[in-house]
Amino acid sequence: MKNALSWWPTLQFHLDAARITDESMTRFRREMTRIRPRLFEGYAGTLVEFADFLERRGLRVPEPAAVASTAAPLTAPVRTRLEAVFGTPVYDEYRASEFGWITGECAQQDGLHVFSDVHRVEVVDGEGFPAAPGELGDLVVTDLRNGVYPLIRYRTGDRGILRAEPCPCGRSLPMMEQPQGRTNDLLHLPDGTALAHHISVMFSDHPESVRLFQVHQHEDYSITVRVVEGEGLDARAHIESAVGELRERTRNEVPVRLDLVDSLPYTGGKTKYIISDVPRS
Ligand SMILES: [Zn+2]
Missing domain, CATH: 3.30.300.30 (ANL, C-terminal domain)
Known part of the structure; x- marks a missing residue:
């Protein structure tokens, strides 16, 4: 029902990660086969669960252009396995419910590009002073888009590390490591x-x-x-x-x-x- 209602305005459909059953995954797979999404995005644990389900039943889904994984560390073997099951590259990303998409991997699949045109991301120490690149600190985010409810230097509760070196892909967006979990x-x-x-x-x-x-x-x-x-x-x-x-x-x-x-x-x-x-x- 939720899917039918949200499809037209957003062109998105969902698998409810809080209640995953074989039945809900069967329905979701049917939708996925019908709609053929370009982007498939999910919590790392949920993506693994859905991949397990497909393998167990010997099923496939149409290949999206990309799979984006969030909310837990995307380890190398999990990435390899998801790429094999979904037949497409899997990219790590970092998002927060207050901000949406803050950073994402490029085709290098090594470190996250900060979308600094819409979000300013800083790493600070316990006193709120900037941490040097390579140093672990608290992530502080400023939303440059939200004119209704501005969030300025907001502590997400996650810990992160900024990288000084630019990405070999040539994009000038700054780089950071995958966040290390909540403070x-x-x-x-x-x-x-x-x-x-x-x-x-x-x-x-x-x-x-x-x-x-x-x-x-x-x-x-x-x-x-x-x-x-x-x-x-x-x-x-x-x-x-x-x-x-x-x-x-x-x-x-x-x-x-x-x-x-x-x-x-x-x-x-x-x-x-x-x-x-x-x-x-
Ligand atoms: Zn890059």
């Missing part, structure tokens, strides 16, 4: 120290060993790392070694448990890759 989703030690561990890239030495992952810090500071194992050689050993590194970063002050799972729990449609239940003062 309020950082891991903490019982004494309040925030862990400067790059969770989003914790498996990047052997990305093929992991399909999806999620790090969950519980109220008592203990940490569960949920991993959907990939197909790479020695996947299990690589996963265990990455979790061991995280354990070292916590200085063994909190228990870190590895939980190998078949799929990740959803939170309001998004598969969050860091969840923190630690009470914040």
